Amino acid sequence: MTIQVPRPRTRIQKRNTEAILDAALEVFSATGFRGATLDRIAEVAGLSKPNLLYYFASKEAIHTALLTHLLDTWLDPLRALDPEGDPVDEILGYVRRKLEMARAYPRESRLFANEIVQGAPHMLPEIEGPLRRLVDEKAAMIRAWIDAGRLAPLDPHHLIFSIWATTQHYADFDVQVRAILAPDGDGHFAGAEAFLTELFRRALDPR
Template sequence: MVSSRPQTRIQKRNRAAILEAALEVFSLHGFRGATLDQIAHTAGLSKPNLLYYFPSKDAVHGALLSALMDNWLEPLEALKPDGEPIGEIVAYVLRKLEMARVLPKESRLFANEIVQGAPRIMDQIEGPLRDLVDEKARIISGWAREGRIAALDPHHLIFSIWATTQHYADFDAQVRGILSPEGDSHFEQAAEFLEQMYRAALSPK
């Protein structure tokens, strides 16, 4: 393993190459299907060289998930209680959709972990993620009580946002197979649709 001393430029480059390769391999094969040999080959390094930086497959996977959870919390953290309610929620939807566009491998890595029962990040789901979701759910409930948005279950509203945005990363092949888009043009169409749908659903009756 790398010592606690500052890493050299080459060490930083190799570590980054390993994590990038691991993201590719894990997002395609899941944790169980991925091997250190595949990761090393994709990174252009030998397996012993990889083991210098990460002692096990679990260690590589853990480093990826730790960084991923930080990214995953940011869009929801940005939802502010003093903003215009529908605008705040729609902005969150669009932030999540943009993450699906620019971080599809990260989304699939997360989905693979959840499908397996989240054995490596359940403590984070039951801790920081749940705390954040509960906090934002209270804000959304407050807006509903004030009559500023429709009375919708806030937790299931958030779950629906995850489902409708991360779908474009996790089921990318299916979406592209049906739509045959030019590049990422379908994300613009999805953004228009999702904004229209959520504004209609959230508007007070």
């Protein structure tokens, strides 16, 4: 039996694929899945629609590719929680990593938020599967720290949800934050980090 080995993509194919995904991220994060069109994605990517369809068969295929990569990236900071580390330092480090992701990847955060608001039609299995398992694993670790008297008695799942809410707010509601604060560039993230670090430090202190 002959095994077909896929040929590596050319430099131009890699460049076009990246251009399509970046354009799709821009369009999906701004308009949501329903508002996005292949014509608009192709226009932003600087490609013709037939050329785009050479790389991705449908709008759904592009959306799925983006979300699959995004979920894996989004979970990395949570995976990094170290059971051998100091509990307060580990969780505050997680807060800072999530806030940095909100600063560096606002479009990705809004893409994920749009998917959730729509009922997660394209990634509910991933949320109910890998995401839930990871959150349960880290919640159990936090619970062990609490039981050992190393953290204040907080519900671990709601603690994680609170971290998501307070950090991703700066990406998902970026327009509102900037309209109120009128910051110079991303200068407001330093203030957000200082505030959230103190907020969670006080909440986590077992004393």
